[in-house]
Amino acid sequence: MTSVPFELKGKSVYVAGHRGMVGSALVRRLKSEDVKILTVPRSEVDLRDQAAVNRWFAANRPQVVFHAGAKVGGIVANNTLRAEFIYDNLVIAANVIHAAHANGTEKLLFLGSSCIYPRLAEQPLREDSLLTGPLEPTNEPYAIAKIAGIKMIEAYRAQYGSDFISVMPTNLYGSGDNYHPEYSHVVAALIRRFHEAKVANAPGVTVWGTGTPRREFLFVDDMADACVHLMRHYSGADLINIGTGEDITIGEFARMVAKAVGYRGEIVFDPSKPDGTPRKLLDVGRLAALGWRASTGLEDGIARAYQAFLTEQVAIA
Numbered sequence: 001m002t003s004v005p006f007e008l009k010g011k012s013v014y015v016a017g018h019r020g021m022v023g024s025a026l027v028r029r030l031k032s033e034d035v036k037i038l039t040v041p042r043s044e045v046d047l048r049d050q051a052a053v054n055r056w057f058a059a060n061r062p063q064v065v066f067h068a069g070a071k072v073g074g075i076v077a078n079n080t081l082r083a084e085f086i087y088d089n090l091v092i093a094a095n096v097i098h099a100a101h102a103n104g105t106e107k108l109l110f111l112g113s114s115c116i117y118p119r120l121a122e123q124p125l126r127e128d129s130l131l132t133g134p135l136e137p138t139n140e141p142y143a144i145a146k147i148a149g150i151k152m153i154e155a156y157r158a159q160y161g162s163d164f165i166s167v168m169p170t171n172l173y174g175s176g177d178n179y180h181p182e183y184s185h186v187v188a189a190l191i192r193r194f195h196e197a198k199v200a201n202a203p204g205v206t207v208w209g210t211g212t213p214r215r216e217f218l219f220v221d222d223m224a225d226a227c228v229h230l231m232r233h234y235s236g237a238d239l240i241n242i243g244t245g246e247d248i249t250i251g252e253f254a255r256m257v258a259k260a261v262g263y264r265g266e267i268v269f270d271p272s273k274p275d276g277t278p279r280k281l282l283d284v285g286r287l288a289a290l291g292w293r294a295s296t297g298l299e300d301g302i303a304r305a306y307q308a309f310l311t312e313q314v315a316i317a
Contacts, residue, residue, distance in 0.1 A: 006107055006163075006232050014038040014062035016047060016096050017069030021176040021220055022111060022169070026066050029224035038062050047092045057099035065100050065108040066227060067093070067149075071142075073178070074185045078139035079274075089145030097152050101162055108164040109231050110153050112146040114216075114241070114280055115139045116168060124283040127168070127239040136277045150239065157237050165234060167227060170243035170282050174220035174301065175308035187217060187302075190254055191309050194261040204266035205258070208273035211251030216243050216281045219296035219304070229292045243282035244294045250275075260302045 013030055017023035018039040030037050038060055045056045047069045071081075071088040078085055093110070100108045117125045118133030130150070135143045149166070156162040173187035184192070190207070197205045226242045234240060248256075254267055287293075296304075 006235065008064065008228070008232060009034045011063040011106070012036045012038055012060070013064040013066065014060070016065065016067045016092075019176075020068060020070070020072070021172060021174065021178070022223065023066075023068040024176040025174065025220040025224035026068060026227060028221065029228055030066075033228070035064070047095055048088055050091070050095045053095040053099045054102070057103040057105075061103050061105075062100075063106045064231065065096065065105050066231070067096050067100075067108060067110045069096060070111070070146075072185075073180075074189060077180075077184075078142050082141045085139075086141035086145050089142060090148055093145065093149035093152060097149065097156065097164065100164070101156055101160060106163060107231060107235075108153075108162070109227055110149050110164065110166045111227070112150055112166055112168045112239070113142070114168050114170050114243070114282055115143045115277075116146050116150065117280075119277050123279050124245070124281040125241070126283045127241055127286060130239065138274060138276060154237050163235055165230065165236065165240070167230060167240045167242050168282070169223050169226075170216040170218050170241070170280070172218055172220045172223055174305050175312070176220070177305070177309070179309065179313070186215070186250065186253075187257070187305065188309075190257045191261065191302075191306055194258050194263040195306070195309065197265060198261055198263040202265055204268050205263065206268045206270050207250070207254050208270055209250060209275040210271045211249060211254065211269040213250050213275045213277065214247040214279040214281065215250060215253065216245075216247040217253070217298060217301070218243050218294060219301035222294045222296050226287065226292050226294075230287075230290065233290055238286070240286050240290070241282040241284050242287060243284050244298075245282065245284040245288075247279065247281040248298070256299060257302055257306075260299070260306050 119136040121129040177188040
């Protein structure tokens with residue numbers, strides 16, 4: 001691994017996907033830095049539109065790019081909207097990475113996803129497990145698009161000497177999450193489900209799957225802090241995992257969310273629904289060696305995520 005100090009101070013910094021959970025966390029984190037934050041709404045620049053992306057980069061010439069733009073969702077969304085997930089994410093990655101190169105961006109950080117790793121890869125998941133086995137079928141289109149982005153980063157480093165890096169966050173949760181009843185990730189889905197059950201005084205809540213898969217969860221503001229740290233202190237072709245290095249069963253996690261929400265009814269698991277990957281825990285040794293560790297405990301993070309849900313739902317209503 002290579003650690004090369006990179007100065008952010010005084011730079012123009014573009015956050016692609018700034019309205020998503022990841023992008024908005026990056027914007028929050030960057031507000032404490034002496035940088036000029038650049039964002040552009042989808043109504044002005046659709047990241048799937050190559051010409052529009054190229055025009056925006058040529059006009060604004062960001063010195064630093066955090067590439068968090070993506071189409072994301074949980075198991076149902078990934079498995080149902082397969083064409084959208086592969087097409088949108090392929091073209092978004094290609095458009096932003098190439099435009100950054102063509103317009104002289106000094107450094108770019110590409111955010112992938114831990115779903116890039118093989119379904120049955122040895123745990124915890126090391127960065128060198130990439131492309132060593134079959135992917136989880138339910139999110140294969142999304143994973144392949146993210147792998148293509150990683151390979152673009154590698155290729156642009158190799159051919160052009162671009163200071164572009166790739167990071168792979170684990171499952172994220174927190175402010176700005178998507179609470180769609182069908183297409184959300186597990187954390188947002190459970191927060192919404194338990195909250196609605198509590199309001200309705202429902203006797204029980206059904207959770208998809210057996211409850212036995214193990215997952216790692218990272219508070220999104222910790223993820224943003226890790227990205228800023230890596231932008232400053234890492235330059236290399238190797239991937240860097242971002243996570244806590246600790247996991248929990250979905251069953252235990254569901255009970256933790258119910259407690260945070262204040263729901264006291266029964267939790268029932270539905271084994272007819274998909275579990276997804278049996279276990280997904282990241283090896284965060286490379287990240288730790290670069291001097292960063294997560295600071296938000298899971299119980300505290302879930303409580304903060306629930307408060308964000310209450311605030312955001314009121315704002316939407």
